[in-house]
Amino acid sequence: MNIKQLILPSLALCVGGLCVLPSMEEAQAWSLLGTKLNQNQRDFRIFNNFTDSSANNNNVPDSQFPGHQGVVMAIWKGAVEWGSRAHGDGSGDPTQGTLGSGGANFDAHFQGLATVVGDGNDKIQSEIGGSSGGVLAYTEGNGGQGWRIRYYRSWSWEDGPGAPGGGIDIQGVACHEYGHALGLGHTSASGATMRPSISGTGSGQRSINSDDIAGIQANYGAADPLKPIISSVNVVGSTIQINGSGFDAIENQIWFTPSFAQASGGTPVKVTGLTSNGTFLSATIPTGAGPGDILVRRDGIGNMALSNAMPIDLIGPPPCSTPTNYCTFLPNSAGPGATISSFNSPSLSDNNFNLTAGSLPPNKVGLFFYGPNQANNAFGDGRLCIGGSITRLPAQVSDLFGLVDLTVDFNSSPFNAGNGQAVVNGTMNFQFWYRDPGFGSAGFNTTDGLSVTFCP
Numbered sequence: 001m002n003i004k005q006l007i008l009p010s011l012a013l014c015v016g017g018l019c020v021l022p023s024m025e026e027a028q029a030w031s032l033l034g035t036k037l038n039q040n041q042r043d044f045r046i047f048n049n050f051t052d053s054s055a056n057n058n059n060v061p062d063s064q065f066p067g068h069q070g071v072v073m074a075i076w077k078g079a080v081e082w083g084s085r086a087h088g089d090g091s092g093d094p095t096q097g098t099l100g101s102g103g104a105n106f107d108a109h110f111q112g113l114a115t116v117v118g119d120g121n122d123k124i125q126s127e128i129g130g131s132s133g134g135v136l137a138y139t140e141g142n143g144g145q146g147w148r149i150r151y152y153r154s155w156s157w158e159d160g161p162g163a164p165g166g167g168i169d170i171q172g173v174a175c176h177e178y179g180h181a182l183g184l185g186h187t188s189a190s191g192a193t194m195r196p197s198i199s200g201t202g203s204g205q206r207s208i209n210s211d212d213i214a215g216i217q218a219n220y221g222a223a224d225p226l227k228p229i230i231s232s233v234n235v236v237g238s239t240i241q242i243n244g245s246g247f248d249a250i251e252n253q254i255w256f257t258p259s260f261a262q263a264s265g266g267t268p269v270k271v272t273g274l275t276s277n278g279t280f281l282s283a284t285i286p287t288g289a290g291p292g293d294i295l296v297r298r299d300g301i302g303n304m305a306l307s308n309a310m311p312i313d314l315i316g317p318p319p320c321s322t323p324t325n326y327c328t329f330l331p332n333s334a335g336p337g338a339t340i341s342s343f344n345s346p347s348l349s350d351n352n353f354n355l356t357a358g359s360l361p362p363n364k365v366g367l368f369f370y371g372p373n374q375a376n377n378a379f380g381d382g383r384l385c386i387g388g389s390i391t392r393l394p395a396q397v398s399d400l401f402g403l404v405d406l407t408v409d410f411n412s413s414p415f416n417a418g419n420g421q422a423v424v425n426g427t428m429n430f431q432f433w434y435r436d437p438g439f440g441s442a443g444f445n446t447t448d449g450l451s452v453t454f455c456p
C-alpha cells in the first residue's frame, strides 16, 4: 500500500479569516488540482467517530437517504450534491431545491460505514482530534489514487438537516471537502461551495453553484448522452428492477451499498454480466446488499460508464442477537460457581465467535458442549442445562485464573454438518462441563447455560 500522503495547505477549509490562505486573484474562478477519480475510486465511507452529540442527533429517517442518520446522512448528502442528476427525487435537504446538481460524468457511490480511520487513500471521512488554527477540515490526497477527509474535533459539529444553530454544518463542509477529493481546488467565485473559507455555519456550502458545476464538468466532462441513467427502482420480492436508459445490451453491473461496515474495502457489492434492452434491468438482490445507493455500470464507454446514484431501502440482514444466559450454576472449589459467556457475535460469516467459562477451579480438565434444547436437571455437582442431541467440543484445561476460552470455527466439524450444525437463525445452547475432584460427591460440575442464535 502506498502510504505517501500529501496535504496541501490550500485544501484546508477555514472559517472566517482565521486561516492564512494563498493569495488568489479575484478574477479567477474554479480551479483544478490535476487529479481525477476513476470509477473504482468514487466510493466514499464514513467512520463515525464524531464526539459532539449535535453531530449525531438527527434521528429522523429520510427515504432519500435510507438506513442512516446523523453525521452519516449529512456527509452522504454533501457528496451526492456533486452527482450528475437529482439524487432520488432530489429532496432531502430543506435548505436547497434539489440535491444532485453536478451534471458531469461523475457520480459518487456511498459505501456505508467504515470501522477504521483508514489511510490517506482509503476514501473514508472521519473526525480527527485536536485543531489547526482556523482550519475546519482537510482533504488528503495521493495523486488521484484516493483521498481521506478529516474534520477537526475542536469545532462544534452539527448534522442538520435544517440550517445549524451555533455549530459548524457538517453537510456544507463535507460538500466542500468532497469537491477537493474529486479534483477541484479553490475558487474566488461568489457563493461557490469551493470558496476557501466559510462565513457563519457553512450551511451555504451545501449547494454547489454555477462556478462549482463548471469546475466538475471541466474535470470530467458534461454528462454524456451515453451515460446510463437510473430513473426508478423497484424491489419485488428478492428481485431488483431498474428502469432507465443507456444500459448495455450484454454487459451491465449493478453496484449496491453493503449492509455491513468494512475495515478495508469500499468495494461495492456487485451483480455483473446483466443483459438489458437498454431501458430495463433486473437481478436477484445479492447477499450483503443493504440500504444505500445503487448505480449501474455499463461496459465499454470509459469515464461516462457509471450511472447516477439512486437511493434504495434494502433491508440488510438482522443484527445478531446477544447470547443469553439461562439455567443455573452451583458452587465449586473455587467459589460460588462457574459461568459461561461469549464475545464477538455469533455471525456465521464473521466466524470469530468465542466461548468463555470463568470462575472455574484452576488447572482442571473440562469441555464445552451444546445442543438444540434447554433443560435444567441434576448433573454431578451441577446442573445439566442442555437437552436433545448433545455435541461435545475438544477438552481444555482451565488456566491459573480459572478461565478457558474457545473460538469456534463454523466452517468445520461439528458446526458445518450433522446434529451440531450451526445455521442462520438456528439456536444452540452451550454449557461447560469440568472436573472438580474432592469438592462435591460427583467430582464434576457445570456452568450455567448460554443460548445462542446464529446470524448471517
Ligand SMILES: [Zn+2]
Pocket (backbone or CB within 6 Å): 010, 011, 012, 013, 176, 177, 180, 186, 195, 196
Ligand atoms: Zn478547501
